Amino acid sequence: EPEVTQTPSHQVTQMGQEVILRCVPISNHLYFYWYRQILGQKVEFLVSFYNNEISEKSEIFDDQFSVERPDGSNFTLKIRSTKLEDSAMYFCASMRLSNSPLHFGNGTRLTVT
Amino acid sequence: DAKTTQPTSMDCAEGRAANLPCNHSTISGNEYVYWYRQIHSQGPQYIIHGLKNNETNEMASLIITEDRKSSTLILPHATLRDTAVYYCIVRVDKAAGNKLTFGGGTRVLVKP
Numbered sequence: 001e002p003e004v005t006q007t008p009s010h011q012v013t014q015m016g017q018e019v020i021l022r023c024v025p026i027s028n029h030l031y032f033y034w035y036r037q038i039l040g041q042k043v044e045f046l047v048s049f050y051n052n053e054i055s056e057k058s059e060i061f062d063d064q065f066s067v068e069r070p071d072g073s074n075f076t077l078k079i080r081s082t083k084l085e086d087s088a089m090y091f092c093a094s095m096r097l098s099n100s101p102l103h104f105g106n107g108t109r110l111t112v113t
Numbered sequence: 114d115a116k117t118t119q120p121t122s123m124d125c126a127e128g129r130a131a132n133l134p135c136n137h138s139t140i141s142g143n144e145y146v147y148w149y150r151q152i153h154s155q156g157p158q159y160i161i162h163g164l165k166n167n168e169t170n171e172m173a174s175l176i177i178t179e180d181r182k183s184s185t186l187i188l189p190h191a192t193l194r195d196t197a198v199y200y201c202i203v204r205v206d207k208a209a210g211n212k213l214t215f216g217g218g219t220r221v222l223v224k225p
Contacts, residue, residue, distance in 0.1 A: 004156075030210075031210035033212060035215075037154075042215050042216065042217060043151070043157060043200075043215040044215075045212045045213070045214060045215075048210055048211075048212055050210050055210060056212060089154060091156050091157070093156075093157075095210060098206055098207060098210050098211070099145070099206040101147065101159040101162060102157075102159065102213055103159060104156035104157045104158070104159075105156050106155050106156045107154070107155070107156050
């Protein structure tokens, strides 16, 4: 069964550094999402992406965050200048049609020191 | 999207059916009920979804009341690997795609 893959599984970075989290969505999917989960807290929506543009973003997704679909297969989340509070699991998800389920990857654990 | 209310936690016995309730009394006519689960910090896993009819797949059954104000996810024969946090989410269909909004879910512990 096709799945969403995320790399790396664990990323350690220093405060103030830029980090790029990578995702390969399921190949025929059209909608893409990033979520995050701080340890012990809820899964939080960050951003959705459709037709090569952001369709919705949350308050968390400020100017430090950006997303890109640089080619036909990858979907990336960039954090320009990481803060300690950015430490979390980041989940990528994709969806084929607008009324179909989201499928999630197993996440990247980001640790900011 | 309508809010949902789920028990914080529940235990169930291995091999028995697990019935997970969800209340969504403010659901609108065009909102679907989705169930996901999250096993120990893995990514959320899709289980099942429905609009108003009962649904069944290889993982579970979804029973939606006639007034659609509540639903029950049934895991027919719970195994230890079903220990997870289960999320009931209602979502409206939008042409540009719509996010899922996760609440706290129900922490299910399957015991031997």
